[in-house]
Amino acid sequence: MQINGITFSHGKKPIFNDFSIYLPEKEITCILGNSGVGKTTLLKLIARIYQVENGTIEGNQKRVSYLFQEPRLLPWKTVFENVEYVLLNKLSKAEREERITDILEQVGLTAEKHSFPHELSGGMKQRAAIARAFVGKPDILLLDEPLQGLDVVKKMEIHELLLTLWDRYQPTVVYVTHDVAEAIAVGQQILVFHGRPVAVQCQCFVHTPLPKRNAEDEQAYLKGISEHLLLQMKLANEI
Amino acid sequence: MQINGITFSHGKKPIFNDFSIYLPEKEITCILGNSGVGKTTLLKLIARIYQVENGTIEGNQKRVSYLFQEPRLLPWKTVFENVEYVLLNKLSKAEREERITDILEQVGLTAEKHSFPHELSGGMKQRAAIARAFVGKPDILLLDEPLQGLDVVKKMEIHELLLTLWDRYQPTVVYVTHDVAEAIAVGQQILVFHGRPVAVQCQCFVHTPLPKRNAEDEQAYLKGISEHLLLQMKLANEI
Amino acid sequence: MKGSTSKNDKWVTLSAIVTLLFIWWIASLFYPPIILPSPAETAGKALSLFREGKLLGELVVTLRRVLLAFTISLMVGTVAGAMIGKTKNLYLFVKPIITIVQTIPPISWIILAIIWMGLGGGAPIFVVMIATFPIFFFNAAHGINQVSKELLEMSEIFQVKRHRQLLDVYLPSLWPFISSAISICIGISWKTIVMAELLSSNSGVGASLGLARLQLETSEVLAWTLTMVIVGVTCEQLFQMLSDKTTVGKMSKCK
Amino acid sequence: MKGSTSKNDKWVTLSAIVTLLFIWWIASLFYPPIILPSPAETAGKALSLFREGKLLGELVVTLRRVLLAFTISLMVGTVAGAMIGKTKNLYLFVKPIITIVQTIPPISWIILAIIWMGLGGGAPIFVVMIATFPIFFFNAAHGINQVSKELLEMSEIFQVKRHRQLLDVYLPSLWPFISSAISICIGISWKTIVMAELLSSNSGVGASLGLARLQLETSEVLAWTLTMVIVGVTCEQLFQMLSDKTTVGKMSKCK
Amino acid sequence: EEGEVKEKTDDGTAAQEQQGEDMAESGDDAADHGEQTFTFLAPKSAPLLPALLMEEGTVAGPALEISTWDTIEQLLAAVQGNEADFAAVPLNVAANLHAKGLPVQLIDVNTWGTIYLVSVDPEVATLEDLENEEIYVSHQSGPPDILFQHFLDQDGLTDKVTVHYSTPAEISQLLLGGKVKHAVLPEPALSAARSQLQGDFVQVIDFQAAWETLYGMDLPQAGIIVNSEFAAENPQAVEQFLQSYQEAIDLLHAEPEKAAALAEEAIGMKQPLIETALNHMKIMSVAALDAKPVIEQYFEVLFDSQPDAIGGQLPDEGFYFQE
Numbered sequence A, B: 001m002q003i004n005g006i007t008f009s010h011g012k013k014p015i016f017n018d019f020s021i022y023l024p025e026k027e028i029t030c031i032l033g034n035s036g037v038g039k040t041t042l043l044k045l046i047a048r049i050y051q052v053e054n055g056t057i058e059g060n061q062k063r064v065s066y067l068f069q070e071p072r073l074l075p076w077k078t079v080f081e082n083v084e085y086v087l088l089n090k091l092s093k094a095e096r097e098e099r100i101t102d103i104l105e106q107v108g109l110t111a112e113k114h115s116f117p118h119e120l121s122g123g124m125k126q127r128a129a130i131a132r133a134f135v136g137k138p139d140i141l142l143l144d145e146p147l148q149g150l151d152v153v154k155k156m157e158i159h160e161l162l163l164t165l166w167d168r169y170q171p172t173v174v175y176v177t178h179d180v181a182e183a184i185a186v187g188q189q190i191l192v193f194h195g196r197p198v199a200v201q202c203q204c205f206v207h208t209p210l211p212k213r214n215a216e217d218e219q220a221y222l223k224g225i226s227e228h229l230l231l232q233m234k235l236a237n238e239i
Numbered sequence C, D: 001m002k003g004s005t006s007k008n009d010k011w012v013t014l015s016a017i018v019t020l021l022f023i024w025w026i027a028s029l030f031y032p033p034i035i036l037p038s039p040a041e042t043a044g045k046a047l048s049l050f051r052e053g054k055l056l057g058e059l060v061v062t063l064r065r066v067l068l069a070f071t072i073s074l075m076v077g078t079v080a081g082a083m084i085g086k087t088k089n090l091y092l093f094v095k096p097i098i099t100i101v102q103t104i105p106p107i108s109w110i111i112l113a114i115i116w117m118g119l120g121g122g123a124p125i126f127v128v129m130i131a132t133f134p135i136f137f138f139n140a141a142h143g144i145n146q147v148s149k150e151l152l153e154m155s156e157i158f159q160v161k162r163h164r165q166l167l168d169v170y171l172p173s174l175w176p177f178i179s180s181a182i183s184i185c186i187g188i189s190w191k192t193i194v195m196a197e198l199l200s201s202n203s204g205v206g207a208s209l210g211l212a213r214l215q216l217e218t219s220e221v222l223a224w225t226l227t228m229v230i231v232g233v234t235c236e237q238l239f240q241m242l243s244d245k246t247t248v249g250k251m252s253k254c255k
Numbered sequence E: 001e002e003g004e005v006k007e008k009t010d011d012g013t014a015a016q017e018q019q020g021e022d023m024a025e026s027g028d029d030a031a032d033h034g035e036q037t038f039t040f041l042a043p044k045s046a047p048l049l050p051a052l053l054m055e056e057g058t059v060a061g062p063a064l065e066i067s068t069w070d071t072i073e074q075l076l077a078a079v080q081g082n083e084a085d086f087a088a089v090p091l092n093v094a095a096n097l098h099a100k101g102l103p104v105q106l107i108d109v110n111t112w113g114t115i116y117l118v119s120v121d122p123e124v125a126t127l128e129d130l131e132n133e134e135i136y137v138s139h140q141s142g143p144p145d146i147l148f149q150h151f152l153d154q155d156g157l158t159d160k161v162t163v164h165y166s167t168p169a170e171i172s173q174l175l176l177g178g179k180v181k182h183a184v185l186p187e188p189a190l191s192a193a194r195s196q197l198q199g200d201f202v203q204v205i206d207f208q209a210a211w212e213t214l215y216g217m218d219l220p221q222a223g224i225i226v227n228s229e230f231a232a233e234n235p236q237a238v239e240q241f242l243q244s245y246q247e248a249i250d251l252l253h254a255e256p257e258k259a260a261a262l263a264e265e266a267i268g269m270k271q272p273l274i275e276t277a278l279n280h281m282k283i284m285s286v287a288a289l290d291a292k293p294v295i296e297q298y299f300e301v302l303f304d305s306q307p308d309a310i311g312g313q314l315p316d317e318g319f320y321f322q323e
């Protein structure tokens, strides 16, 4: 997916100005960058919630799933119904039921299936939102800090789940996070954003294949990338 | 602060049953535990948003600041006004102005002083909420995942800020997080919750004094704790 | 307004009504029956009207008019308000027109209404529509701006069909506004139809009430009023029950 | 309803009014003046009433009554609705009473109102209050349940004073409901006062309109109606301007 | 009562049409009628005119304060509150008030024959010509309706015409607007139509004349009532009032312009219209007792078809004031 010289500003705040990046199809691109730089804005531009003022984003006309930075659950629907909401009129009832039960099981919300969002803990809401984002078969998957609010174990589980899904449907994934380790664990391409308007501070490719990245001999290589990225992020913050 | 045999349930879900812990006054207690275990519920019980069904929480009648898991900003007020809201009728206008300008500077929101919440990025909202929680001089400071949604650099800054404030006013802090490293960096006592109803899976004391915990010779000690905690959390999750 | 047994609800409603009856009874002791008959006299009169068959006959006429007018207002007003409320300029254009229409007293409409719709019952229907439409319109127009943009964005991205969005996002968000408008309009429609029938028609409860009034039959006036009140409150209770039972009503309470 | 220049707003409102005038003018070509006088004739009549000093005189009388009734309803209705709406049982008790009061047509109130309040202007004031109070009440009662519990919890914990909570949390959340009720009630009060004055008083615009109607002075009837409409729309515009200027109005748009 | 008492009555036309029904007016001041001051409550119609002359002081007698009523509620509230010494009301209303147990007595009948069947169709001359036509009648179940039905019945036309009901204002407006061809309306509501329609206006039946043909007597319409206790205690006051009222009527007949001019201001009705209306109503004060047979004949007709119009019973002796 090619982002071609896009320009966008929030009111008088220029976020992107003639900004271009390439997001390889069917690969996972991670985006790092300090708070308020424009990561969420980029995702919303790709999802067409915002319209670019100039330039083009090629390939965003496909089926999109978006995990928002906030859970955005319908307060008057149960967890099950919230997930079902995005499948209605797309699948038969039986099929829906099966898929939803399955995904809720995988994010660990089976017991909360019939709870309303206000009855959930923060991490549970996040998992419900993850279930909703993962339940379809999207061509483009936009994830805005998907693992926030989850404990270490849940983080690993969701991480696994993401890689399984990616393996199965091969969507183009854009994955925004603040955690360098997380980025290295899933990203095939890692971008660090900085500045206003946004510039790419650093672009890294991680050549170790997904989904397994824990072979002993890779550790040093990955550690190197990690340190490089951390340094870049600190630099970015200072500008 | 002593929590004495409290009992509390959400509907039919028993969260605490004859649960007791001791939160040392003027110290920082970190709480770890898997998603949905009852960490937020404990904070709300201390803050008296929920009322215990049984047992007592001693010492929660003091001045409380609470950083919620969600930002909870007033949508119709600017960042400045949101922070001001909790100081109104408590301080003079000039004093308020000074304190707010100061704290916004420290969380890096000076430029967004007059922005409304819907104009902020996720991390900015979180920082606005932090500013609000830190602006008063609380006796009890309840922090629910305070560093979520922030980039590494901001995390460190807020971390510093918290320790400075703690140093200055010496509030009793209850700090909920999912990040073991974070817990070790700030906690004097660290509790890991698990199960339903909640039990304390493990209790650790970190003897290295605050605020500095990066001396070379401590590394091994801290690493030990960290590994212990991680193991405990994985165990907790399996129950 | 948290949940509770609906049995309790009924008792509360009943006790409210008993209280009112009691106040009425006390008040009636201070005035001669021609000014304020007692509840008993009024009920007696209502009973005798019922026996004559007049009560039900006229009530049905009025009921049909109100139902028609109310339904049209509800549908058109809510939909128009919701659609127009979203577009600032259109709203600014329509708003003064509706305020004007609403400000014109029925008495000034009546002659046009009679000419357009005859003496049959068109005019009362028209007047009730004019009285209730703006309420649905304004409530919906204000409500539509309270619908969460975030949930709508979410729905768009997941390509949720329009009608599902209406049902699952718009309706629950608008519901407090719509149900408020319904509560208000149930009372208003019954009141307005009486005035309108009194002014322009020779059938229906309003016409009978007008007649009774000119004949100084205060107890009959009150008997008709009582009938309207009972029907009105019943409608309101029915609506409440329905609303509490259907998903939308339950939905909008989860917030 | 996003922001825009208020100059544009005025043009839109003006064009709405011109459109209505145009429709009226076209309609008046199809009917004899006794049925529907043209805008020009009506304006002429209004002018001559103004010259006689009658227009302003009666208008002031009516204006004072409406202002009084409206203000009381707004205050009491909103406060009562907000307070009672929060307590389920109390609300269930009060709700049928208000529905009943609202369903009783003015004509059934009038005799009591005259006796209680004399022929002066008490009765119209009473009737307008009864017509508008329930609207404020129900809108506030429904609105209060939409106030975010989370923000209230937050305010409690930070020990924000009650009156600040009212101002900064309740009011902005209730505002869409209140302002909707105000929009609705501005129209309704003017309409109702005319009916009430016509039935119970011998001063004010309503009484003059009733007289004109009996004398078949259709153009005078419309002149009075026009006066009411102008005043009504002006009130509404004024309210809108005020609301847009004050913080609360701006506040509730940021959502 | 703090009602603003309106001493001017402004409208005129309307009122009697109402036969007291629709409108009413206000007040009266009740205040203490000192020795010499009487309070008088009248609809904005014929019975008011002599009173205006009395108030002016053009005739001898005690001072008079006038207030007017438009709607039945205003009348009722005033009678209940005993706010006027004398009140002019349609006869059926008077009987009704009496039947409902209010302490009122009739002292005179002063307005006669105010109802007409009119048409804008020049072909129509008699009731028979209206066969299969639509006729608009004001005051459903009130005197215009009952009397009209009575005449239809006499001519055997009851089921051969279609009757619609509405208020006098609407009917007159529709008549003038050409949407209605035939109507039964009372004066003075009718005089506006009279003066505006001029040549196109056909007066098909004068109810007064028709009544006279049937029963050989006048058709009584409105009179003055008094609080019976007040009357019992002050019979001379009633006497005094009636006498002065009679003088005022004489003056009214002698110089109608004068009363009309006063009324123009008091009821806001144009002077020529008042004079037109006066020409079609018979103003003549007859003491209640003297008019009793005439009134009873009238009430019997009302009673036969609509007992409720006079309170469900023929008034007893106590209804008629006697010294």
Ligand SMILES: Nc1ncnc2c1ncn2[C@@H]1O[C@H](COP(=O)(O)OP(=O)(O)OP(=O)(O)O)[C@@H](O)[C@H]1O
Pocket (backbone or CB within 6 Å): A010, A011, A013, A015, A033, A034, A035, A036, A037, A038, A039, A040, A041, A042, A069, B112, B118, B119, B120, B121, B122, B123, B124, B149
């Ligand atoms: N609706 C809006 N109106 C005005 N400004 C906005 C709006 N949304 C975002 N901004 C501004 O645009 C900038 C980028 O916001 P964005 O949400 O893309 O940041 P981000 O990189 O996602 O940050 P975070 O990591 O904190 O979520 C911020 O400075 C923010 O203040």
Ligand SMILES: Nc1ncnc2c1ncn2[C@@H]1O[C@H](COP(=O)(O)OP(=O)(O)OP(=O)(O)O)[C@@H](O)[C@H]1O
Pocket (backbone or CB within 6 Å): A112, A118, A119, A120, A121, A122, A123, A124, A149, B010, B011, B013, B015, B033, B034, B035, B036, B037, B038, B039, B040, B041, B042, B069
């Ligand atoms: N208002 C509520 N009504 C019913 N159940 C609730 C409510 N709030 C929380 N719960 C339940 O209570 C349990 C504990 O919730 P709590 O919010 O304390 O979890 P937590 O430890 O903070 O989790 P997280 O890390 O995900 O925020 C959860 O199982 C949740 O489903």
Ligand SMILES: [Mg+2]
Pocket (backbone or CB within 6 Å): A039, A040, A041, A069, A144, B121, B122, B123
């Ligand atoms: Mg973001």
Ligand SMILES: [Mg+2]
Pocket (backbone or CB within 6 Å): A121, A122, A123, B039, B040, B041, B069, B144
């Ligand atoms: Mg939590």
